[in-house]
Amino acid sequence: MTTGLTLNSLAISRHGAPLVQIDTHVPAGEVLSIMGPSGAGKSTLLAALTGTLADGFTMTGRVILNGRDITDLPTEQRRVGILFQDDLLFPHLSVGENLSFGLCAGGTRLQRKARIIKALNDIGLAGFFDRDPANLSGGQKARVALMRMLLSEPEALLLDEAFSGLDPELREQIRALVFTRARTRNLPVVMVTHDPAEAEAAGGPILKIG
Known part of the structure; x- marks a missing residue:
């Protein structure tokens, strides 16, 4: 292949x-x-x-x-994953819920949350699961958008x-x-x-x- x-x-x-x-x-x-x-x-x-x-x-x-x-x-x-100039985070969802939206299906609710917490740690945003995206800096929003896309396993x-x-x-x-x-x-x-x-x-x- x-x-x-x-x-x-x-x-x-x-x-x-x-x-x-x-x-x-x-x-x-x-x-x-x-x-x-x-x-x-x-x-x-x-x-x-x-x-x-x-x-x-x-x-x-x-x-x-x-x-x-x-x-x-x-x-x-x-x-195929895509990133745009705008981060396009969902304003009505927390940071963790935004990442959950990109997460591939499978696993229990606790396992999925554990994957999201690890993903946040990986991009230097430990403890941000319940944060409102409106309170993030531009760089933090960009990192969340990137990780949300990567969690979909493109x-x-x-x-x-x-x-x-x-x-x-x-x-x-x-x-x-x-x-x-x-x-x-x-x-x-x-x-x-x-x-x-x-x-x-x-x-x-x-x-x-x-």
Whole structure:
């Protein structure tokens, strides 16, 4: 089985007009950075990989993840995680309940809570289970969003300008955390960014579109 994410002759059109064409392989643990001007189709490419293309867009080609063809699978069966610029935490749930939302099924209620407590310890947020997300700093919210996504046990990670809303020092810290976690878990990563320094920091190939 070939590990990693393969985009096999992927072509996306908008109302019949070609928008994005890509044919590449992202090995496990490597980051592919996608750069290009606004409207070039960067976020649309990520939507195609998650199975959430908007009306008016069509896609041809195949998406293969760890040897599994996920092209026609519904979003929830693809095992593809995504992080956005906004953390998108649920404001009506505590930090622990937010993490529980991402947790894969299985285990007793106590076992699931123990996994969440360990996950909070792993990202330096011990004791935050009952915290209100509104009271977290930007960096803390980013770490919770990352761990919620990782608890869903994805096989690939997509980053849609995920660090652009953070101040420079915090951006570097969270970016290093995300890349380290992705390498540790052997996740292929596709990152959309406007920042050349961010693409350089990823250490992988850079693909310019548009």
